[in-house]
Amino acid sequence: MVSIDLSTQFNIPGTYELFALSDEDTKTVYAYNKAFWLERHSLLDQAGIDRILKVYRARSIDPDRMVPASNIAKLAAPVTDAGGTFSILELGCANGPLLRSLDAINALDGIYHVGVEPYEPFASDYRELYPERRMIHAEAEDFVEMSAIDFPEAPFSIFLSSVTLCLIEPKTAKACLAKAAELCDEIIFYEYVLNGLGPINRQETIVYQFNKTLSQYYFAHNYPAYLADVGFEIVSGIPIAHPNGMEGVGTVEGYALIRAVRKQ
Numbered sequence: 001m002v003s004i005d006l007s008t009q010f011n012i013p014g015t016y017e018l019f020a021l022s023d024e025d026t027k028t029v030y031a032y033n034k035a036f037w038l039e040r041h042s043l044l045d046q047a048g049i050d051r052i053l054k055v056y057r058a059r060s061i062d063p064d065r066m067v068p069a070s071n072i073a074k075l076a077a078p079v080t081d082a083g084g085t086f087s088i089l090e091l092g093c094a095n096g097p098l099l100r101s102l103d104a105i106n107a108l109d110g111i112y113h114v115g116v117e118p119y120e121p122f123a124s125d126y127r128e129l130y131p132e133r134r135m136i137h138a139e140a141e142d143f144v145e146m147s148a149i150d151f152p153e154a155p156f157s158i159f160l161s162s163v164t165l166c167l168i169e170p171k172t173a174k175a176c177l178a179k180a181a182e183l184c185d186e187i188i189f190y191e192y193v194l195n196g197l198g199p200i201n202r203q204e205t206i207v208y209q210f211n212k213t214l215s216q217y218y219f220a221h222n223y224p225a226y227l228a229d230v231g232f233e234i235v236s237g238i239p240i241a242h243p244n245g246m247e248g249v250g251t252v253e254g255y256a257l258i259r260a261v262r263k264q
C-alpha cells in the first residue's frame with residue numbers, strides 16, 4: 001500500500017477521484033509505479049510473464065486501442081499511399097499492441113516504429129514479433145538523456161504515448177515531451193486529460209485513483225501547460241471510454257486521444 005496524504009480531493013462525476021499531492025508524495029507514488037511496472041518480472045515465474053505478454057498481445061483490438069490506431073492510420077495514409085514511410089516513436093510501447101491494431105485494419109504497411117520500453121519481457125517479445133522495427137530497452141529517464149545520434153530515423157512523423165505518461169512523474173513526463181518535440185513532427189497521446197482539458201486546471205501534481213485495491217495512483221498531467229512549454233499546441237481531441245482500473249466496472253470518462261503540433 002502507498003501511504004500518501006489524500007486530503008486535497010477533487011470530485012468530478014463519471015471519473016476517478018482526483019487528489020493533489022506534495023512533492024514528497026509525488027516521489028512515493030512514482031517509486032511505487034516503477035516497482036509495479038518495471039520489477040514485476042523478478043517476482044513472477046515464466047507462466048506469470050507469459051500471461052502478461054498474452055494479455056498485451058490480445059489488447060491490440062480492444063475498442064479503446066482502435067481509436068488511436070484508426071486515427072494514426074488516417075494521418076499516415078497520405079504518406080504510405082504515395083509509397084513513403086510514416087515513422088512513429090512510441091514511449092512505453094509494451095510488446096507492440098499498436099502495431100497489431102494497425103495490422104488489424106490493414107494499415108501497417110509503410111509504418112516504421114521505434115519503441116522505447118523498460119519492461120524486459122515486453123522488449124524481448126517485441127523484438128521477436130517485429131524484428132524489422134526497432135526496440136530500445138529503456139525507461140523514461142534514459143529516453144530523456146538520449147540525443148539525435150541515438151535516433152538516426154529522426155525526425156519521426158509522430159511521437160506516441162498510449163497510457164504511459166500517466167505512470168511517470170511530472171518532471172520526467174515534461175522532459176519526455178521536450179525530447180519528443182526535439183525528435184518528432186507531431187505529438188499524439190491517449191492519456192487522462194481532465195486536468196487542463198476538463199473541470200480542473202492545476203499546476204501542482206494531480207493523481208487519479210486508478211485502482212484502490214492495488215493502491216495505484218496515476219498522474220493527471222496538465223498537458224496544455226506542458227505542451228505550451230515545449231512550443232506545441234493541441235489541435236484535436238477525441239474522448240475515449242477507458243476500461244475502469246477496477247476490473248469489471250465498465251468504462252471511465254476522462255481519457256482522450258490528443259494531437260498536438262508545433263506552434264507556428
Ligand SMILES: C[S@@+](CC[C@H](N)C(=O)[O-])C[C@H]1O[C@@H](n2cnc3c(N)ncnc32)[C@H](O)[C@@H]1O
Binds near residue numbers: 092097119139161
Ligand atoms: C499501461 S501500459 C500501456 C502499453 C501500451 N502503450 C498500450 O497502449 O497498450 C504502460 C507501458 O508503459 C511502460 N512504462 C511503465 N513505466 C515506465 C517508465 N517509467 N518509462 C517508460 N515506460 C514505462 C510499461 O512497461 C508499459 O509497457
